[in-house]
Amino acid sequence: xxxxxxxxxxxxxxxxxxFSQQPLPxxxxxxxxxxxxxxxxxxMIGKGGSLSLDGxxxxxxxxxxxxxxxxxxxxxxxxxxxxxINGREFLSGNYYLLDSSGYIVFNKDGKEYVxxxxxxxxxxxxxxxxN
Numbered sequence: 001x002x003x004x005x006x007x008x009x010x011x012x013x014x015x016x017x018x019f020s021q022q023p024l025p026x027x028x029x030x031x032x033x034x035x036x037x038x039x040x041x042x043x044m045i046g047k048g049g050s051l052s053l054d055g056x057x058x059x060x061x062x063x064x065x066x067x068x069x070x071x072x073x074x075x076x077x078x079x080x081x082x083x084x085i086n087g088r089e090f091l092s093g094n095y096y097l098l099d100s101s102g103y104i105v106f107n108k109d110g111k112e113y114v115x116x117x118x119x120x121x122x123x124x125x126x127x128x129x130x131n
Contacts, residue, residue, distance in 0.1 A: 021114040023069040024091075024106055029115070032091055033062045036083040043079040045097075046129035058083075064121025069114045070103050078102070078125060097125055 023029065038054040039061065053061055075096050081104065082092040093106040095117065102117035102125065117125075 021069045021071060022111075023067055023115050024108070024113040026067060028091065028108065029065075029067045031085075032083055033065075034059075036062065036085055036090055038084045038087070040082045040084075041079060042081075043125075043128055045076065045078050046131045049128065049130065051128070064118050064124060065104060066116045066118060068116045070101070070116040072096070072103065072105065072114055073098065095125070097122055 024032070036058055038052070039058050041051040041053075043049045043051070073096075075098060077094050078097045080092065080094050083090045091106060091108065093104040093115075095104040096102055097117075100119060100122060102122040104115050104117060106113045106115070
């Protein structure tokens with residue numbers, strides 16, 4: 001009986017470690033936040049639309065994302081964001097909106113990362129939805 005319990009615990013720990021979400025590595029997150037020079041947003045809910053930003057506006061917009069993760073939930077993709085540094089793509093992600101928050105999913109170097117969106121970020125994106 002003890003053997004089954006230990007095995008169950010080990011298997012449970014393995015599944016948590018294997019499938020838990022990780023935020024974007026800090027170096028990549030800081031590059032995204034501090035060094036990107038332009039970005040494009042494609043909104044896929046409501047009537048959709050797009051938004052392009054550059055310069056200081058990118059820095060303000062980047063404050064909508066945190067270097068922390070959160071659990072993904074089954075919700076429709078709200079849009080996509082692509083960040084550039086001096087005209088070259090740096091990173092892209094798909095974002096999702098929840099009731100009062102949201103998150104963005106990045107795929108970098110074959111790995112998936114999930115970063116939390118601030119409440120202000122979720123509020124901004126929700127205000128852009130045109131029905």
